[in-house]
Amino acid sequence: MKTITIDPITRLEGHGKINIFLNEHGDVENAYLQIPELRGFEKFSEGRRAEDMPQITSRICGVCPVAHHIAAAKALDAAFHVEPPVAAMKLRELLYCGYIIYDHILHFYFLGGPDFVVGPEAPAAKRNILGVIEKAGLDVAKDVIKHRAYGQKVTAILGGKATHPVSGLPGGVSKGLNQDESKEIKDMVISCNRFAKFSLELFDDIVLKNKEYVNLIRSDSYTLKTYNMGLVDKNNKVNFYDGMIRVTDQDASEVEKFAVHEYTNHIAERVEEWSYMKFPYLKAVGWHGLTDGKKSGIYRVGPLGRLNAAEGMATPQAEKEYKRMYDTLGGKPVNSTLAFHWARLIELLYVTERAKELIEDPDITSTHIRNPVGTPGAGCGVVEAARGTLIHDYKLDKNGLIQKANLVVATTNNAGAITMSVRDAAKGVITKGNVNEGLLNKVEMAFRAYDPCFGCATHTLPGGMPLTVNIYDHKKNLTKTISQA
Amino acid sequence: MTTEKKKKDSAKKLKIALYWAASCGGCEIGMLDIDEKILDITAAADIVFWPVALDTKYKEVEAMDDHSIDVCFFNGGIRTSEHEHLAKLLRKKSKVLISFGACAVSGGVPGLANLSNREEVFKTVYLENPSIDNPQKILPKTKSDVKEGDLTLPEFYDIVKPLHQVVEVDYFLPGCPPPPWLIIDAFNAIVEGKLPPKGSVLAPLKSVCDECRFKLSEKKIDKVKRVYELEKIEEKCFLEQNVICLGPATRSGCRGRCMEANMPCTGCGGLLPNALDQGGSMISALASILGIEAEQGASDEEVDKLLEEVRDIVGTFYKYTLPASLINRKVMK
Numbered sequence: 001m002k003t004i005t006i007d008p009i010t011r012l013e014g015h016g017k018i019n020i021f022l023n024e025h026g027d028v029e030n031a032y033l034q035i036p037e038l039r040g041f042e043k044f045s046e047g048r049r050a051e052d053m054p055q056i057t058s059r060i061c062g063v064c065p066v067a068h069h070i071a072a073a074k075a076l077d078a079a080f081h082v083e084p085p086v087a088a089m090k091l092r093e094l095l096y097c098g099y100i101i102y103d104h105i106l107h108f109y110f111l112g113g114p115d116f117v118v119g120p121e122a123p124a125a126k127r128n129i130l131g132v133i134e135k136a137g138l139d140v141a142k143d144v145i146k147h148r149a150y151g152q153k154v155t156a157i158l159g160g161k162a163t164h165p166v167s168g169l170p171g172g173v174s175k176g177l178n179q180d181e182s183k184e185i186k187d188m189v190i191s192c193n194r195f196a197k198f199s200l201e202l203f204d205d206i207v208l209k210n211k212e213y214v215n216l217i218r219s220d221s222y223t224l225k226t227y228n229m230g231l232v233d234k235n236n237k238v239n240f241y242d243g244m245i246r247v248t249d250q251d252a253s254e255v256e257k258f259a260v261h262e263y264t265n266h267i268a269e270r271v272e273e274w275s276y277m278k279f280p281y282l283k284a285v286g287w288h289g290l291t292d293g294k295k296s297g298i299y300r301v302g303p304l305g306r307l308n309a310a311e312g313m314a315t316p317q318a319e320k321e322y323k324r325m326y327d328t329l330g331g332k333p334v335n336s337t338l339a340f341h342w343a344r345l346i347e348l349l350y351v352t353e354r355a356k357e358l359i360e361d362p363d364i365t366s367t368h369i370r371n372p373v374g375t376p377g378a379g380c381g382v383v384e385a386a387r388g389t390l391i392h393d394y395k396l397d398k399n400g401l402i403q404k405a406n407l408v409v410a411t412t413n414n415a416g417a418i419t420m421s422v423r424d425a426a427k428g429v430i431t432k433g434n435v436n437e438g439l440l441n442k443v444e445m446a447f448r449a450y451d452p453c454f455g456c457a458t459h460t461l462p463g464g465m466p467l468t469v470n471i472y473d474h475k476k477n478l479t480k481t482i483s484q485a
Numbered sequence: 486m487t488t489e490k491k492k493k494d495s496a497k498k499l500k501i502a503l504y505w506a507a508s509c510g511g512c513e514i515g516m517l518d519i520d521e522k523i524l525d526i527t528a529a530a531d532i533v534f535w536p537v538a539l540d541t542k543y544k545e546v547e548a549m550d551d552h553s554i555d556v557c558f559f560n561g562g563i564r565t566s567e568h569e570h571l572a573k574l575l576r577k578k579s580k581v582l583i584s585f586g587a588c589a590v591s592g593g594v595p596g597l598a599n600l601s602n603r604e605e606v607f608k609t610v611y612l613e614n615p616s617i618d619n620p621q622k623i624l625p626k627t628k629s630d631v632k633e634g635d636l637t638l639p640e641f642y643d644i645v646k647p648l649h650q651v652v653e654v655d656y657f658l659p660g661c662p663p664p665p666w667l668i669i670d671a672f673n674a675i676v677e678g679k680l681p682p683k684g685s686v687l688a689p690l691k692s693v694c695d696e697c698r699f700k701l702s703e704k705k706i707d708k709v710k711r712v713y714e715l716e717k718i719e720e721k722c723f724l725e726q727n728v729i730c731l732g733p734a735t736r737s738g739c740r741g742r743c744m745e746a747n748m749p750c751t752g753c754g755g756l757l758p759n760a761l762d763q764g765g766s767m768i769s770a771l772a773s774i775l776g777i778e779a780e781q782g783a784s785d786e787e788v789d790k791l792l793e794e795v796r797d798i799v800g801t802f803y804k805y806t807l808p809a810s811l812i813n814r815k816v817m818k
Binding site: 019021029030032034038039040041042043044046047048049051052055056058059060061062063065080145149152159160161162163164165166167169170171174175263264267268269270271272273274275276278280283287370372373393399400401404406408 | 507508509510511512513514515518520521564593594595597598600601605606609610611614615616617618619623624625626629631632633634636638641661662711712713714716718742743745746747748751753796797799800801804
């Protein structure tokens with residue numbers, strides 16, 4: 001049996017590695033996505049001062065530090081038995097909107113965008129932000145840079161700094177907003193709203209009007225029929241900051257809805273000896289290996305998972321776009337992995353509308369931003385990170401030190417689904433031993449849809465993901481190496 | 486432009502590499518936050534290796550001539566065998582190696598894992614967490630046989646090491662992440678050939694207190710409060726509010742942004758110049774503040790009492806520097 005190893009692939013937190021096994025006909029027998037990285041946050045959080053957790057856990061990910069920061073602050077609210085003032089919750093949610101703005105802009109324009117804007121099989125040297133600039137024009141590029149910076153700036157105003165914010169505390173936030181800051185943020189979010197609408201138009205023009213792309217989105221190789229999960233508000237609309245965790249099935253029917261502190265009744269994590277990443281699944285359905293369908297407990301989170309798990313968006317412009325996506329792609333749920341990109345832009349529109357609501361709310365400049373804490377105990381916090389549902393679970397001792405910490409991270413929730421998507425894409429494009437450079441990008445596209453974070457740094461630089469495919473014969477001799485030129 | 490001329494221009498351009506080891510990606514975002522300045526960098530330099538952005542493979546780096554990379558920015562600590570391999574490889578290929586960000590410089594937050602070892606980390610992460618379903622006690626292995634063949638993973642070491650404990654480092658650029666203005670200064674120094682003597686830290690010599698707009702007055706600190714215990718966070722020095730702030734023991738460059746957001750310094754700028762140990766510096770700073778009103782300084786008992794109130798000495802005083810500190814790990818039986 002031949003093995004194709006893709007190593008290194010660069011991921012959110014370092015590296016990923018894909019191994020594709022071919023059978024004697026040269027068709028794909030199986031594929032594995034391995035995560036060769038572990039830092040052990042859950043262990044070294046033990047003994048730390050509880051109030052340090054928002055800053056310690058933000059170091060899990062420098063691309064989405066705000067998600068961990070806020071999940072931690074919320075877990076501490078619960079653990080210290082304190083409800084933050086209304087203004088504090090709104091300030092946190094506004095901070096959160098700033099983060100989703102910069103993160104989603106990066107994902108679309110630097111990561112996913114090039115595959116569509118320039119083309120999935122365009123030369124590797126063009127399939128990047130420079131290619132996007134070439135095709136969409138320098139004005140668009142400047143707008144992309146400007147609005148990404150706006151998202152960072154909103155986050156920095158509210159959090160102290162954007163990468164590794166500091167303002168989250170049990171019982172509220174350390175910093176409020178003055179009138180000048182409020183005005184500055186309002187101008188920026190209005191501009192971001194225009195940019196979000198422009199981005200959806202761009203997606204229409206470039207992707208949806210191209211039959212070839214639409215066929216690719218709908219193709220079996222990029223389709224996965226898993227359960228979907230996401231936070232929803234009381235009307236079952238998508239919510240990033242708070243709500244109940246809702247799970248829907250392959251018919252878009254609600255199968256579970258629970259508060260975060262009940263998560264261990266609903267989610268379990270499996271360990272495989274070939275990866276440092278754990279594989280969560282729905283307990284009620286069970287783990288039945290890397291397979292989709294109703295009988296497999298594997299679920300998806302992130303933009304498409306969220307939209308599928310909800311009944312709509314809470315703001316008018318985004319709600320309209322939500323309906324349009326489902327009308328276009330044939331109703332709910334949408335199982336096309338590549339539709340994650342579309343869902344991401346709808347969410348971008350939502351957070352700009354939501355940010356505007358928040359900044360126009362009179363509470364936002366309140367100085368009552370923190371409530372006194374109660375006695376330390378145990379608590380869970382949940383948010384929707386850019387990449388999906390994120391849970392922090394802490395147990396504190398009487399001195400307010402961490403005794404136990406458990407973290408169920410967004411990317412981890414998608415572990416099973418990403419592995420399957422890569423396998424299916426590989427099966428779709430590699431047949432009879434034919435492996436070429438074009439294949440690599442199509443395999444990349446299968447998980448780019450989920451995990452766009454490495455794109456954050458592709459700012460102005462050429463190149464796609466660093467992929468090498470090594471083909472070994474059955475005696476494990478290297479027979480061929482293919483790489484992106 | 487002719488191909489010849491292009492080649493000539495390209496030969497003159499600096500060659501830069503960037504790599505991340507055990508880190509969070511915040512250093513890459515830090516790079517990005519220099520905004521349009523990155524265009525100047527790409528104009529002055531060719532980036533030959535940046536796994537997060539570019540298509541260069543390990544094999545291609547291996548094929549490069551020794552010392553053919555002018556400057557390599559390396560972020561992240563050394564946690565796995567893969568990180569160590571890349572550190573050694575990039576050292577060999579680079580003329581100048583810059584240890585970039587708190588994790589490379591001193592281990593960073595993930596360096597707190599040196600309070601335990603691999604076995605303990607695995608036990609918590611894969612066996613004990615409340616969401617784990619692992620009755621067969623499966624742990625990740627460096628080599629495993631699946632039915633189709635073999636799969637390998639890099640070795641997860643017992644402890645985290647800062648970059649300079651694995652290879653020789655030429656410069657250090659601290660911060661979590663390094664602030665954009667320090668990155669720009671470093672690039673300007675590289676492009677203009679004005680880097681300071683090897684071994685230098687590319688950040689100001691002063692402490693965070695020197696950059697902070699709140700100044701410590703003659704007030705004595707006699708107890709430790711947690712920041713959430715303050716009824717109101719006041720517009721003044723945190724030490725005066727009895728909250729531990731690492732400002733006196735931390736190198737500046739950050740412009741005091743955490744204090745501007747009403748939170749104390751947690752020490753991400755790392756050691757002060759000439760200091761051996763950040764936590765040690767902080768303890769001696771506390772002792773001197775504690776004894777500010779006493780003729781002979783504070784007694785040992787008073788200092789001990791204060792330290793006990795801190796509750797977590799290691800996590801508070803060594804949040805970013807444990808692997809590079811004098812006692813850099815827990816002793817394992």
